[in-house]
Amino acid sequence: MAIDEKRLYSSNEVFKSLKIPFRYLRKLLILLSKNGLLVSVQGKNGGYRIAKNLVDISLLDIIQTVGDDQVINKCFFGFEGCAFEKKCAIHDKWAAVREHINDVLSSTTLAELKESGPQSFISNNN
Amino acid sequence: MAIDEKRLYSSNEVFKSLKIPFRYLRKLLILLSKNGLLVSVQGKNGGYRIAKNLVDISLLDIIQTVGDDQVINKCFFGFEGCAFEKKCAIHDKWAAVREHINDVLSSTTLAELKESGPQSFISNNN
DNA sequence: CTTAAATAATACCTCCAGGTATCATTTATG
DNA sequence: CATAAATGATACCTGGAGGTATTATTTAAG
Numbered sequence: 001m002a003i004d005e006k007r008l009y010s011s012n013e014v015f016k017s018l019k020i021p022f023r024y025l026r027k028l029l030i031l032l033s034k035n036g037l038l039v040s041v042q043g044k045n046g047g048y049r050i051a052k053n054l055v056d057i058s059l060l061d062i063i064q065t066v067g068d069d070q071v072i073n074k075c076f077f078g079f080e081g082c083a084f085e086k087k088c089a090i091h092d093k094w095a096a097v098r099e100h101i102n103d104v105l106s107s108t109t110l111a112e113l114k115e116s117g118p119q120s121f122i123s124n125n126n
Numbered sequence: 127m128a129i130d131e132k133r134l135y136s137s138n139e140v141f142k143s144l145k146i147p148f149r150y151l152r153k154l155l156i157l158l159s160k161n162g163l164l165v166s167v168q169g170k171n172g173g174y175r176i177a178k179n180l181v182d183i184s185l186l187d188i189i190q191t192v193g194d195d196q197v198i199n200k201c202f203f204g205f206e207g208c209a210f211e212k213k214c215a216i217h218d219k220w221a222a223v224r225e226h227i228n229d230v231l232s233s234t235t236l237a238e239l240k241e242s243g244p245q246s247f248i249s250n251n252n
Numbered sequence: 253c254t255t256a257a258a259t260a261a262t263a264c265c266t267c268c269a270g271g272t273a274t275c276a277t278t279t280a281t282g
Numbered sequence: 283c284a285t286a287a288a289t290g291a292t293a294c295c296t297g298g299a300g301g302t303a304t305t306a307t308t309t310a311a312g
Binding site for chain 1: 185197203204205212213214215216219220222223226227230234238239242243245246247249
Binding site for chain 1: 299309
């Protein structure tokens with residue numbers, strides 16, 4: 001959708017170039033809309049469009065909507081109060097890792113992905 | 127078990143100080159033995175002992191036996207041949223993250239954990 | 253206004269990693 | 283030897299994330 005960010009894409013159209021299950025794709029599109037990453041237009045000729053500038057949507061934004069950001073937030077050993085009461089054995093090392101991941105994900109935007117070409121981030125061959 | 131590395135610990139004994147399900151613990155101990163991280167002694171008065179010097183067992187070793195090292199090895203976008211045929215959009219950035227994780231896990235040994243004290247890596251309060 | 257083409261809401265199903273259950277084997281001890 | 287206390291092998295079960303099904307709503311166009 002970033003290829004033409006002003007246009008409206010129907011779920012059907014997106015489906016054709018993505019090879020993930022149609023109904024699941026629909027669910028994700030709705031989720032992304034609810035979370036403000038996409039704008040949806042209902043009714044006939046409706047569809048979805050990217051809601052902001054490409055440069056303002058990061059991989060982290062998307063993951064936080066659609067995926068699972070546990071690695072980024074959890075203590076390595078799973079301690080609930082890690083760093084509040086007492087640090088776990090590798091707290092600092094692991095916090096650095098998490099920060100690294102965070103940096104990469106939050107600094108990589110759709111604009112950047114678009115630049116490197118669709119085939120470098122769209123998986124349509126499984 | 128690193129607290130006294132020369133001693134034999136029965137699964138029952140380990141169980142008492144760990145609060146994870148007994149049968150699951152047994153399974154893990156067997157797995158760790160099979161993979162050479164523990165030495166097991168069968169029969170009455172049997173048990174387990176750490177198989178090597180504490181400094182030669184890393185978190186990575188343990189995870190590779192008992193856990194799931196996908197994050198460390200997989201392409202961010204899940205491309206199978208990433209970096210062989212063509213790099214994905216964030217290949218280099220993500221490779222750096224993976225290497226960072228690898229560094230931390232492979233350089234953190236049981237010896238180091240032991241130094242920072244059992245309560246900083248043993249989770250017995252869930 | 254009716255129809256058809258789209259999205260929205262909600263409830264349900266399925267697969268598999270994480271966890272269990274059962275039985276077999278090994279060995280110290282009296 | 284028999285027993286009990288330990289580990290080993292193997293097959294099975296289950297909760298919940300990932301995926302599916304069904305029905306409701308919205309809207310352009312003739």
